[in-house]
Amino acid sequence: MKIKSVRCVCFSPTGTTKTIAESIAQGISPEFIEMIDITKRSQRNSQPLLGEDDIVILATPVYYGRVPEEILPYLTSLKATQTPVVLVAVYGNRAFEDALKELHDIAVDAEFIPAAGGAFVAEHSYSSKTYPIAPNRPDESDIRKAQEFGAAIRKKLQNVESSGHLTAITIPGQSPYIEPVNLNMIKEARSFVAVTPETDASKCTLCGQCAEVCPTGAISPEDVTQTDRWQCLICFACVKICPEEARQMNEPNFQSAIQTLQQNCQDRKEPELFLYK
Incomplete structure (x- = not known):
């Protein structure tokens, strides 16, 4: 299938999730990249327009092992038409638990086709000089791996006729999801x-x-x-x-x-x- 554009739907209060999403998009190397920042409530007033040659990246940090409650209403309102989606959960070096599975299930309910998923590490929100937790991540290695992941996604998608020919991916996690x-x-x-x-x-x-x-x-x-x-x-x-x-x-x-x-x-x-x- 052709890959014309990548649209990154991203919730990223401290900026690290956005960095990972951008790096994956760069690795996919489409003709056009659009960042759809939903970090602030005022930015969630509209829905992205999705075309048949689009790929969507849904990227969120992990809060207490889950997708942040704050953005659940927006994510569950998304509607796709068999659009390929890359699922991204970014966590602070502890565990991503059920967040990636929850994001996967939200995407499937919205009629996206999950093409790939990734759990990436970033500096923990609570990290400080006194108590550093994964400081300065994503680092060069993380960025490179995100870009390589994007390139691998592009290679796979180019070898299928359409999103309907994508096979299911297995995402770890449990259902019901972990209680926060x-x-x-x-x-x-x-x-x-x-x-x-x-x-x-x-x-x-x-x-x-x-x-x-x-x-x-x-x-x-x-x-x-x-x-x-x-x-x-x-x-x-x-x-x-x-x-x-x-x-x-x-x-x-x-x-x-x-x-x-x-x-x-x-x-x-x-x-x-x-x-x-």
Whole structure:
């Protein structure tokens, strides 16, 4: 089949998932690449227009072993017509658990044809100088493997007449999907404590970058020291972008959990790739 364009539908608060998706698209080497960024709620107002010669990349970070709840309504609203899709889950060197399978099932329900899937590693959202977790990933090796994955996808697709001739790929995971226990605990705890990154007013210069990158608008542009606990995804995009390191998660139990996570995620994990035979 001909490959004219690749459309990357991407949720990427800290930018690493977008980097992986772009690298795979570059490896596929189509005539045209379109990035459809759905990170912010305001960016999810329209559906991508899909043609018969399109390939779609659905790319998302892994939150608590699952596809982020935040984008489920958008993803489940997508409609395809046997369009080939590449499924991408990006995780912080712990485990991708059922996220890639969940993304696969969403795609199948939307009448995409899964042509490939990949679980890639990126620096964990909670990684810091004190507790580094997969720091600086995706690195050169990750980028190269993503591009090589894209090239392998292109080679396979060029050898089939149409998407209808693609055979099914097997994606690991269980159904029902894993219960996001830690996320549920956070939701319950928020009735008593904020459990969001906080602003150190002595460091904050009111530059507004944290409010600009927040996917849900949880940080008030009028007063960036205020965060709506019920809207915050704990994606740490605000922490990562702050030039003064004024945004930090100070809640003691959360800090302890990050320390334990760092201790358990020191061994380097490599991308896991799934391509139809």
